[in-house]
Amino acid sequence: MAKNKRLFFALWPDDDVRGRLAQLQTLLPQAQGNWVHPQDLHVTLQFLGAVPANRQRCVHQAASAVQAQSFQLEITHLDFWSKPRIAWAGPEQTPPELEQLVKALGANLEGCGFPREKRAYRPHVTLLRKTTPAAAMELEAPVFWRVNHFVLVESRLGGEPPWYKVLDAWPLA
Template identity: 45%
Template sequence: MASQGQRLFFALWPEAPVSEALVALQQRHAQSPARPSHPLDLHLTLAFLGAVAPQHLPCLLEMAAAIRTPPFVLELSRIGSWRKPNILWAGPAATPAPLLELVNALNHGLRGCGLTPEDRAYRPHVTLARKGAALERQTLEGFPRWPVTEFVLASSGGASSANRYRVLKKWSLDS
């Protein structure tokens, strides 16, 4: 699955109607010169691992399979932009406890696999576009609720001319 130095991350991957609503947000707000994320690449990162040597992969797969977090509903109720990094994003107004529990379990597991989690505050968001104009934070009205029932391990930096990310493995959340 992973080759030498492959860039990996754990994420939530939306399905319709959430993915369709995210694409509609892109079309509405990601004006030129913004670079919209490919519709198949829209995701919410849980933990970015960076370049991972192949010998770490078995531990990562075992660790992820052992995580016990209940399914939850994610409400993407805000849209805005950050200057650094220069991105247009959609995210929740507040981080649901099960989401934070999942992120913390992954970060703990990364340490157990000999990897170092990112050392910054977790800000759950879906990147809609890069290098766009500033957008004041706004409330999203009528955005579909996202029933989160699984998380994935994905790789970035693919050579495809379409999407950049590839889902390598999925795990269901415990109900």
């Protein structure tokens, strides 16, 4: 019998970008927190949570119907959010193509019963969880990431990281 899967859509870096993102972790205080495994670094587009097997086909169809353009994502700074206690890296401004991708994906997923996110979309790569506040900083050398696809990822928490597994990918025009 098929089971629920914890799923989310994401931008998934290639090995070169992944290595540069992992290097950003060395700029953070090394003392405390839960480091995100380099193989798990990504930018979330939409978190779906536990998706029953009978809705997973709809999720795939929703993603396949997305029409969006490729774009350049420029990771320019490190920052900290106190509520979830995470240190993250992200762009100064969200590219309009990324905004359109998130909007199109959200609209398509509504047809599968997933509510639209009410908060404004803030693209970021989580580097460290459960950490103490760190000072925001602009990166001396931004990370340039040519984004030409998005992926569906399964979150498999527990055991040894990496905890995320890419299930499928869709190209951007």
